[in-house]
Amino acid sequence: MNEEMTVVVNGEERQIDGSSTALDLLHSLGLDSRTVVVEVNREIVRRPALENTQLRDGDQIELVHFVGGG
Amino acid sequence: MANAAGAPADGNLTVGGHEFRSRLMVGTGKYADNATMVDAIGASGAEVVTVAVRRIDLDRTKDEGILYHLDPNKFFLLANTAGCYSAEDAIRYARLAREAGFNEFIKLEVIGDEETLLPDVEGLLEASRTLVADGFKVMAYTNDDLITALRLEDAGCSAVMPLASPIGSGLGLINPYNIRIIKRRLSVPVIVDAGVGTASDACITMEQGVDGILMNTALAAAEDPIAMGHAMKRAVEAGRLAFLAGRMPQREIAVPSSPTTGMLS
Numbered sequence: 001m002n003e004e005m006t007v008v009v010n011g012e013e014r015q016i017d018g019s020s021t022a023l024d025l026l027h028s029l030g031l032d033s034r035t036v037v038v039e040v041n042r043e044i045v046r047r048p049a050l051e052n053t054q055l056r057d058g059d060q061i062e063l064v065h066f067v068g069g070g
Numbered sequence: 071m072a073n074a075a076g077a078p079a080d081g082n083l084t085v086g087g088h089e090f091r092s093r094l095m096v097g098t099g100k101y102a103d104n105a106t107m108v109d110a111i112g113a114s115g116a117e118v119v120t121v122a123v124r125r126i127d128l129d130r131t132k133d134e135g136i137l138y139h140l141d142p143n144k145f146f147l148l149a150n151t152a153g154c155y156s157a158e159d160a161i162r163y164a165r166l167a168r169e170a171g172f173n174e175f176i177k178l179e180v181i182g183d184e185e186t187l188l189p190d191v192e193g194l195l196e197a198s199r200t201l202v203a204d205g206f207k208v209m210a211y212t213n214d215d216l217i218t219a220l221r222l223e224d225a226g227c228s229a230v231m232p233l234a235s236p237i238g239s240g241l242g243l244i245n246p247y248n249i250r251i252i253k254r255r256l257s258v259p260v261i262v263d264a265g266v267g268t269a270s271d272a273c274i275t276m277e278q279g280v281d282g283i284l285m286n287t288a289l290a291a292a293e294d295p296i297a298m299g300h301a302m303k304r305a306v307e308a309g310r311l312a313f314l315a316g317r318m319p320q321r322e323i324a325v326p327s328s329p330t331t332g333m334l335s
Contacts, residue, residue, distance in 0.1 A: 010125040029128060035135060036126060037169045042162070044169050062125065064166050065135040068107065069122025069152050070097025070237070070264075070286030 005057035023050040037064050078314045083282050085259050086175060086207035086228030090146065092117045094306045097286025101295065104139040110289045113299030119145045120177055120284065122152050123163045142172055150177040157197035164201055175207045187237040191218045195225055202226035211263050214248035216255060223258050230256055231263035231284065234275055238287045240267030249278045269305035276309025
C-alpha cells in the first residue's frame with residue numbers, strides 16, 4: 001500500500017492512493033471515462049492519456065460533464 | 071418556387087458547413103423533470119439542443135448528466151459557455167466541451183452583467199477570435215447591435231446569435247428593426263437567441279427573415295412544455311413561410327376587399 005496524497009477534486013479535498021493515475025481516480029469515484037472530461041491543474045487530460053497521467057499531491061482536478069442548459 | 075399544392079421551397083439551415091433539419095434550436099435547462107424535457111424537445115422537432123458544462127456532482131445527490139436522457143445520435147449537442155463572465159473562462163469551458171468529443175461547435179456566451187445577463191461584447195470578440203483560431207465553429211450570443219454582429223462575422227464566427235430580449239425574460243422581440251438590419255448585412259446565419267416567450271414571438275421573429283431561433287425557457291417554463299413544443303414548431307415554420315411568402319404592404323386606411331361596384335340602388 002502506497003502512502004496517500006491529498007488532491008482537490010471539484011473543489012473538495014480528497015485523500016487518494018499516492019500512486020493514483022487520473023483513470024484510477026475516475027474508477028474510484030465510479031465514473032465512466034467516456035462521459036467525463038478531466039482537467040488537472042487547468043490542463044485538459046485527453047481520454048487516451050488518462051491512464052498514464054500520474055496524479056500528484058496538491059493537484060487541482062476538475063471533473064465535468066454536460067448538464068441541462070440553454 | 072411555389073406550386074399549387076405545396077409551400078415555397080426552402081433550403082435547410084446550414085451553419086459552419088453542417089446542415090440542420092430544423093430552424094428551431096432548444097435548450098435543455100430548467101425543466102421540471104427529464105421526461106417532460108425529452109417530450110417537449112421531441113414535440114418541437116428541434117435537432118440542435120444546447121447543453122452546459124458543469125462539475126460532476128460527486129455525491130450523486132443530483133441526477134445523471136444530460137446524455138443519460140438525450141441520445142447524442144439523435145440530437146446535435148451544442149455546448150454553451152453559459153455562466154462565463156470573461157473571455158478566459160469562456161475559452162476554458164469551450165475547450166472542455168469540445169473534449170467531450172461530439173463536435174467543434176460552441177454557443178459562445180460571455181456575460182457582462184448578472185441582472186440582465188447581457189453580453190460583454192469586448193470579451194465576446196476576444197473569445198471568438200481565440201476559439202476560431204483554435205478550430206472551433208463559434209455561434210456567438212450577442213446584443214442586437216449591428217456593429218458587434220459585423221465584428222463577430224469578421225472574427226470568423228459561424229453564426230451570430232442576437233437576442234430578441236434578455237435571457238429568460240419572455241419579453242419577445244423588442245427591436246425588429248435591429249434584427250432585420252443584422253440579417254440584411256451579415257452573410258453568416260443569424261439565429262435569434264433568447265427572449266422568445268410564446269408562439270407569436272417566435273413567429274414574428276422568423277418573419278424578420280432570420281435563419282433560426284434558439285429558445286429554452288419558453289418551453290421549460292410553459293405550463294405545458296410539451297404543448298408549447300408543438301406550438302413553437304408550428305410558429306417557427308409559419309413565420310419562416312410568411313417571410314418567404316412576402317407580406318402585403320401595410321396601410322393606415324382601409325381598402326375594401328369586396329367590389330365597390332354593383333351595389334343595389
